[in-house]
């Protein structure tokens with residue numbers, strides 16, 4: 001079958017890499033893809049939210065399945081666009097429809113949903129533009145730090161944790177003032193929880209689900225988890241600070257009620273669902289839902305899969321997910337992100353990347369890379385992930401840090417301490 005992967009990040013390169021190994025695949029396309037996805041398929045330069053352009057590819061290339069990586073096209077309704085178009089209706093889309101996408105697309109919706117289905121999550125209150133004074137009064141009654149979340153999608157920058165009331169007020173003003181357009185005209189103020197974060201992924205057809213291995217990411221730009229928040233500077237799988245009984249707790253208290261809630265609400269859902277959790281003592285709490293795989297968690301979860309990912313997607317689209325056996329390697333996996341100097345703030349692009357091959361014991365998953373007149377150059381803040389699957393984290397990280405020296409570009413920045421805390 002012909003498959004089209006939508007997106008251009010490290011997660012999409014990882015999904016495309018795994019799909020490319022499937023015997024069910026005839027031809028793989030990626031739109032728009034990056035400098036790395038060329039190695040596993042054919043890139044087509046169409047933006048992930050250009051639904052008209054995507055339709056043309058699907059018809060022209062006789063695509064049999066579309067796999068959507070990032071959240072934005074899902075929240076904008078790519079799944080519904082396919083369902084409503086007579087020429088596309090029969091093409092399965094792996095990714096939630098618009099209704100399910102509200103789990104990520106509206107923090108308020110997600111909170112209401114969790115409240116209704118008694119899914120453990122921090123307390124919250126939401127405020128709309130025009131309720132600035134009420135929001136400040138509410139914040140006044142809390143103790144720091146203050147957690148403010150833009151209701152809608154804000155390119156990963158919509159969560160601000162402030163140590164002082166003054167900072168929180170300023171954030172509120174910026175959000176209501178339209179810092180993220182409509183996405184921040186509504187703000188959720190959430191109780192601050194202290195614990196250890198972890199990421200949980202399921203693939204679901206809305207009835208059945210398969211739980212993937214757990215992972216953790218390193219969100220801060222600086223060593224020892226300091227500095228600005230990023231999309232993630234590294235990741236590990238599995239998570240060493242949870243055991244089987246905690247995973248069962250996650251399944252019983254969070255995964256099952258979420259899938260059951262979607263069913264009860266009549267919300268069809270076919271795709272990945274990502275639970276951003278906080279572990280407090282021995283209890284899991286949902287900090288956020290995402291309607292996609294994590295990035296850079298995909299880079300450590302997917303390489304641990306022994307079974308065929310495309311086969312899972314085929315089973316999912318035929319409502320046969322219960323017949324699919326997800327096989328996971330006993331090994332562990334780690335990934336370290338090579339970023340452009342300055343990320344997540346301002347950074348320069350177009351720096352030539354040199355890679356001394358052969359790289360050993362690692363996978364390179366590209367993100368912000370592109371070809372410019374035959375030269376591989378940087379085109380984003382997170383440039384690529386160097387990932388490794390090994391028997392221990394020590395080995396995986398040793399392979400990664402050794403091989404990072406083989407990859408060079410001006411301003412290459414990476415955290416040297418991934419795994420320091422486990």
Ligand code: GLY
Nearest residue numbers: 217232294295296
């Ligand atoms: N690594 C965090 C995310 O994918 O949202």
